Amino acid sequence: MSLKDRLIEQITLEGPMPLDAYMARCLLDPIDGYYTKNAALGADGDFITAPLISQMFGEMIGVWVAQTWLSMGSPSPVRLVEIGGGDGTLMSDILRVAERVPGLCKAVQVTMVEISPPLRALQAEQVPDAVFVPSLDGVAEDMPVIVVANELLDCLPARQFIRTETGWFERCVGLQAGALAFGLIPAGEDFIPPFETAIGDLVEISPAQTRLAENLALLIKNATGAALLIDYGRDTPETGDTLQALYRHQKRAPLEAPGAHDLTVWADFPAVAAVAAKTGVTVSPITAQRDFLARLGIETRHAALSERNRDQAEKLQRQYDRLMSPDQMGALFKVLGMAYPASVNLFALEAGGAGL
Numbered sequence: 001m002s003l004k005d006r007l008i009e010q011i012t013l014e015g016p017m018p019l020d021a022y023m024a025r026c027l028l029d030p031i032d033g034y035y036t037k038n039a040a041l042g043a044d045g046d047f048i049t050a051p052l053i054s055q056m057f058g059e060m061i062g063v064w065v066a067q068t069w070l071s072m073g074s075p076s077p078v079r080l081v082e083i084g085g086g087d088g089t090l091m092s093d094i095l096r097v098a099e100r101v102p103g104l105c106k107a108v109q110v111t112m113v114e115i116s117p118p119l120r121a122l123q124a125e126q127v128p129d130a131v132f133v134p135s136l137d138g139v140a141e142d143m144p145v146i147v148v149a150n151e152l153l154d155c156l157p158a159r160q161f162i163r164t165e166t167g168w169f170e171r172c173v174g175l176q177a178g179a180l181a182f183g184l185i186p187a188g189e190d191f192i193p194p195f196e197t198a199i200g201d202l203v204e205i206s207p208a209q210t211r212l213a214e215n216l217a218l219l220i221k222n223a224t225g226a227a228l229l230i231d232y233g234r235d236t237p238e239t240g241d242t243l244q245a246l247y248r249h250q251k252r253a254p255l256e257a258p259g260a261h262d263l264t265v266w267a268d269f270p271a272v273a274a275v276a277a278k279t280g281v282t283v284s285p286i287t288a289q290r291d292f293l294a295r296l297g298i299e300t301r302h303a304a305l306s307e308r309n310r311d312q313a314e315k316l317q318r319q320y321d322r323l324m325s326p327d328q329m330g331a332l333f334k335v336l337g338m339a340y341p342a343s344v345n346l347f348a349l350e351a352g353g354a355g356l
Helices: 003-014 019-028 034-038 055-071 089-098 117-126 207-223 269-278 289-296 298-308 310-324
Strands: 078-083 108-113 131-133 145-150 159-164 167-176 179-186 202-205 225-234 244-247 250-252 262-264 333-340
Touching (some): 003 019, 003 179, 019 034, 019 159, 019 167, 019 262, 034 262, 055 089, 055 145, 055 225, 055 289, 055 310, 078 089, 089 117, 089 145, 117 131, 145 207, 207 269, 207 333, 225 269, 269 333, 289 310, 289 333, 298 310
Parallel strands (some): 078 145, 108 131
Antiparallel strands (some): 159 167, 159 202, 225 333, 244 250, 244 262
């Protein structure tokens, strides 16, 4: 029985399913979830991430890791953690930069937090010395940590609420003529609008994103260290439906093929930042990806690569533009950092930050 058939059967028996529950099943069902058996990345897959666009991205994150480690007093050992590491390219690029920083590679113990079996296998090929854990709970607090998470928040399920003339309703997945369909049920008494709204507005919230933010902040606080979150999303609270399904780089209907298509929502950076700040860690401003990468020195790196690989200059320029242009990833993607104690410097996340 397909995941779609099993969902129809469950909804028939139990009633409509909140959107976050539907997303979780589509992405993480132990038999047919997208990340359980599909997870197709890259040009030939369903979507492409920044580390697969250009080595420049991973190298700049490597510079951030090195700067952060130095500001922490160069602790040894230090646990370098990546959550949702894709095919392992980003961590591989980070470690290549680390080799150029005296003492860093010797100090680093790599931990990959990954729930997807196929992606875990790819990461093991790229980073053979890494320790693998299925969740952030598996990361010990016995040494300082530096955590990187690229395009993780958008994978975490969200709930949606719509304000009508008769009150708030929650968007759910139910059945219409035996097929999956979106519908509305009265919102629970526990729902409180996070900001001012008008009739007809749709509010999207992600308890999973804020829960991760709190757990990550507590890890940083208890172990000491810093974390970096990079994703496409909002930098100010606003309404709107951001749910999308992707298959072979094309948008598809979110209810069309449960488990076969990737489902994402925008990262809610204001909510993530607010929750992290409540734990007592230092939280950076929400920064556009283009500003963050620029402060780390990506323009200089691009020039050096182009000079050494003149036959690839046009390709390198396209890659650079993809990462930096406001109409591509440069403005849509945001960066948020957190650190503890306050002496740990969140380089490049405030004006004046510079590369090595």
